[in-house]
Amino acid sequence: MMNSRRDPRNNRAALFDGIEEGGIRASSTYSSHEIDEHDNERAMEGLQDRVILLKRLSGDINEEVESHNRMLDRMGNDMDSSRGILSGTMDKFKMVFETKSSRRMLTLVASFVVIFLIIYYLTR
Numbered sequence: 001m002m003n004s005r006r007d008p009r010n011n012r013a014a015l016f017d018g019i020e021e022g023g024i025r026a027s028s029t030y031s032s033h034e035i036d037e038h039d040n041e042r043a044m045e046g047l048q049d050r051v052i053l054l055k056r057l058s059g060d061i062n063e064e065v066e067s068h069n070r071m072l073d074r075m076g077n078d079m080d081s082s083r084g085i086l087s088g089t090m091d092k093f094k095m096v097f098e099t100k101s102s103r104r105m106l107t108l109v110a111s112f113v114v115i116f117l118i119i120y121y122l123t124r
Helices: 002-015 032-098 102-123
Strands: none
Touching: none
């Protein structure tokens, strides 16, 4: 039983053998300065990859925004031209219905009746 207690302590000592208070001892082949430089280079490469990715993403977002702006401009122009056509048509309707000429109104109603009768007889 006593030996089983010593084994974990020995294993524990073996695990923490290379660690001093305050960190890991530098091995004889690498100095702490070389290890820090290597870590810094890896961190810089990781940051550089992230910066490249963010640059690509921002470029894609910029292209998408410009595309949507062009589409919205075209839609605005189309709406303006539709508004112009519609207002012209409404002005013509107003002009037709505002004239007090009974002859013109009679001609309009008679034309609608004749067109309705022609369509009715053709579909029968």
